[in-house]
Amino acid sequence: MTITVRLFASCAEIAGANQTTVPVDVTSTVRDVRHSLERMFGRELIARSMIAVNAAYANDTDRIADGDEIALIPPVAGG
């Protein structure tokens, strides 16, 4: 199955879209999502970015569940 990843800022610009999809299965973790995103954005940018699951920062070992809202969070620059 696939899951939608919301994109923002520089990542949305690179993708030309505000979301993308990555393949996942029942054992997928945040780290797996990272690896999938590296193909689109490059390892270096993904290494400097965070992943959010359901609007909260996630750890690489967190599991992805069906229906989770995933977001790619490039280095933040508020304020």
Added chain:
Amino acid sequence: MRERPERCAVVEHAIDIAALIAEVSNERHGAVATFIGTVRNVNDGRAVIALEYSAYAEMAERELRQIIDEMHTRWPESNVAVEHRIGVLALGDIAVAIAVADPHRGPACDACRFVIEELKRRVPIWKREHYADGTREWIDPTQQVVRA
């Protein structure tokens, strides 16, 4: 005691700092500290003409709420209101404003500093600089910018 949830919002309108001060002020407090972040005209030697902010709004407000909770554990008497504006902002516009009230000045200043530092560290908001030469660039604070 806090009677109602403190304001922490991502907004698209011009920020009214006086309104934020009024929100946090009451007779318990003897001090109000504020931080105002504005759009400036030069970054890293390049002439900036506008600053475009975007946000993952639901998560930004959630992170702001967590920052406020952490603030309260360290400064239990303080009240806070914070707004961050998104959209295309002109030079001099207020991008972010924080008001913290406390019975005493030390906690008010310290708590205000805490909120802006944590906001910049972790709230999912991004900025794109618009330059005088027509180019635009998303800002990555983790990158060293190398100019040829």
